[in-house]
């Protein structure tokens with residue numbers, strides 16, 4: 001058994017990496033939305049495929065596979081380090097340094113034709129070391145920015161490779177046998193490659209999970225919070241209002257006759273109208289206010305630290321700003337109006353109760369002829385001991 005392994009260790013190593021890559025790619029490709037693939041997927045796939053080619057070349061060179069000896073592992077290793085740099089750059093949205101690093105890698109590859117293998121080993125170590133370090137920085141940056149540990153694993157793998165390349169190069173300079181240095185680099189590449197495979201899978205899975213959890217709190221059309229997102233973002237604000245007995249106001253905004261807009265201009269234009277109104281509401285409201293999409297053509301604005309009168313003023317401003325100027329979508333002017341319901345409560349606020357109030361007020365505005373603001377005073381439920389209701 002030991003004999004079989006030592007005779008075929010390079011082949012077994014390749015088989016494990018091949019199985020790992022195929023399993024990972026099957027999971028990633030089965031999971032993704034073909035219309036919206038994860039950033040950098042194409043280049044990562046090229047990297048994995050090119051790396052496998054490199055391993056095959058290595059096996060041919062080692063005589064582990066039948067065939068002629070082909071010495072392309074160095075070229076493949078340098079090329080792959082650059083492909084991974086581009087893939088990491090595409091994924092993190094940072095494409096700086098491509099030309100410079102590409103020129104360095106190309107120069108190093110051309111050296112194969114002019115330098116003896118020992119000198120090439122040093123050139124390879126230096127080039128891959130620099131390339132891996134640059135990739136590590138890109139992945140680290142994305143890992144911190146996107147809170148994605150998968151990119152952190154890739155950054156770790158690249159740092160390890162970079163340090164290993166520096167160690168093996170200094171070993172050669174200090175008199176280490178170049179075939180031993182090559183073996184060390186081969187083993188290092190195995191660990192690095194396996195870590196990149198695992199890291200990329202983890203990165204895509206984490207991103208997928210983040211998108212799912214965002215979908216549960218965010219409306220995909222307008223990117224505004226939905227009802228659940230609203231509850232989450234108001235948690236602290238409402239606690240502060242309860243503690244300091246501040247007034248919290250709510251405004252419910254509904255587009256009048258939106259069915260007709262959809263019917264006249266089409267659903268797609270209807271979507272764009274909803275998006276424009278969302279942006280307009282965000283623009284009119286303060287940063288401390290929370291604008292949410294709570295229904296098809298309905299938006300709820302929560303105004304912390306605001307009384308009923310101020311909320312009515314804001315609601316009127318919203319109504320006027322959209323009623324007075326038609327919305328421009330795809331060169332078409334769409335005239336529309338809004339109905340708004342307003343309410344406010346002091347101290348501890350139950351968003352559901354406040355929503356019931358603004359919904360009643362909105363109903364009044366619609367009944368009153370639309371394109372208007374109506375308000376109701378919030379009546380908190382009070383329970384006195386010994387009496388039925390107060």
Ligand SMILES: Nc1nc2c(ncn2[C@@H]2O[C@H](COP(=O)(O)OP(=O)(O)OP(=O)(O)O)[C@@H](O)[C@H]2O)c(=O)[nH]1
Nearest residue numbers: 254255256257258259260262267268270271296297
């Ligand atoms: N384009 C588009 N339409 C939507 C979306 N969500 C809901 N709607 C449509 O919005 C319309 C909402 O209609 P209602 O609120 O019932 O009525 P309305 O026509 O606005 O009339 P009033 O509210 O009584 O003034 C429905 O026709 C829905 O199909 C969406 O995301 N995009």
